[in-house]
Amino acid sequence: MDGAIFYRGPSMIDGSPIVGVVTGLRKASTNAKTGGMLQSYIIRSDVPPQVAVKDGRDAAVCGTCPLRFNPETGERICYVLTFQGPLAVYKTLADYPDFDPAMANGRSVRLGTYGDPAAIPIWIWFHVLQHASHWTGYTHQWRDRRFARLQALTMASCETVADRARAKADGWRTFRLATTPEKGEILCPASAEAGHRTTCDRCSLCRGSHPTMRDIYIGPHGNGRNPGRQLIQLQKAS
Numbered sequence: 001m002d003g004a005i006f007y008r009g010p011s012m013i014d015g016s017p018i019v020g021v022v023t024g025l026r027k028a029s030t031n032a033k034t035g036g037m038l039q040s041y042i043i044r045s046d047v048p049p050q051v052a053v054k055d056g057r058d059a060a061v062c063g064t065c066p067l068r069f070n071p072e073t074g075e076r077i078c079y080v081l082t083f084q085g086p087l088a089v090y091k092t093l094a095d096y097p098d099f100d101p102a103m104a105n106g107r108s109v110r111l112g113t114y115g116d117p118a119a120i121p122i123w124i125w126f127h128v129l130q131h132a133s134h135w136t137g138y139t140h141q142w143r144d145r146r147f148a149r150l151q152a153l154t155m156a157s158c159e160t161v162a163d164r165a166r167a168k169a170d171g172w173r174t175f176r177l178a179t180t181p182e183k184g185e186i187l188c189p190a191s192a193e194a195g196h197r198t199t200c201d202r203c204s205l206c207r208g209s210h211p212t213m214r215d216i217y218i219g220p221h222g223n224g225r226n227p228g229r230q231l232i233q234l235q236k237a238s
Contacts, residue, residue, distance in 0.1 A: 002026045003089065006099035006128050008045060011119045013141065016060035019045040020120050021089050021096060022128065023113075025103055033190045035201030037108045037136070040128075041089045042115025049086040049114070061115035065140040066159060086114045104132045108201050111137030117154050118147045125153055136206040138175050142167050153208040155216070164215070173209055176217045188218040 007020035021041045028036030042061045043049050052058040053069050053076065062068050062078075069076040080086065109132045111117040111125065118141035129135055137154035141147045148170070156172035158164045161182055164174045176185065189197045189205070200206070205213060 001092075001096055003092065003096050004099035004103060005093070005096045006040070007120050007124045009121075011060040012121055012146075013063045013116070013119050014060050016057065017045045018060055018115075018119055019043060019093060020115075020124070021093070022099055022103070022109070023089065032196060033192075033200060034110055034136075035108075035190075035199030037110045037201045038104055038132075039085075039110050039113040040115075041086055041113055042117070042119050043086050043090055045093065048090055049082040053082050061119045063116050063118060063141045064143075065116065065157075067140075080114045082114070099128065101127060101130045104128060106131070106133050108133050109135040110200065111135055111154060112139075116141055118144070118150060122149050122153070129153075134204040134207055136200050137208060138206070142170065142172050151209045155206055155208060168215075171209065173213060174215045175206060176215065177220060178217045179219055181217050185215045185217045188216050191218050193219045 002025050003021050003023040005021050011018045022038050024038045029039055044052050044060055067078040116139050117137050118139045138157045139150055139154045140157045142156035151172055155175040156167035158174050158176040164176050167174050187194050190200050
């Protein structure tokens with residue numbers, strides 16, 4: 001199998017049943033930005049992911065992320081197409097073996113290809129990563145003090161300058177959706193705007209707190225008809 005289950009249990013966000021799956025064990029990802037990283041999907045174990053998005057049960061794995069489906073506007077800014085990768089993982093749950101940390105030996109791991117890493121107990125992440133070369137991780141749950149320890153592994157996902165200031169005050173490095181940088185930020189070198197100078201698999205900037213590393217920003221991207229317009233709406237609502 002190309003994947004393995006590394007967690008099955010309650011969501012640390014709301015207690016709902018979830019499952020964590022690592023994929024790419026045999027066939028590396030062809031994603032132009034991330035490169036051949038191991039991918040990790042965090043999904044509900046009791047309902048298909050695209051259904052959970054529509055009825056709000058995705059809160060178990062996405063928490064309060066502002067990029068989730070908004071029933072008032074009918075828009076969803078998140079770039080993950082849940083009827084593709086996440087659904088394929090959901091349909092294959094019964095076939096996956098248990099994860100062994102040796103499976104990630106020397107490989108880089110993407111924490112939360114879909115789903116927020118905060119939904120998984122932090123000790124599980126340390127278990128997954130013990131033989132990994134490096135990782136990337138981002139969380140929208142940085143406002144919740146229950147997840148402060150995730151600073152060691154993830155960056156705070158921010159959409160506004162005010163959000164970034166608040167996250168910085170609480171000790172987080174930040175990854176901000178923006179069109180222009182603030183002091184201390186650099187453009188994601190694996191982004192399209194940066195000309196894909198590298199990949200996340202080769203880069204190690206987004207691995208959580210580090211006193212010498214700068215914060216990262218990236219331009220609007222996603223599956224909406226106009227990600228830039230959606231970013232403006234998101235910032236106004238924050």
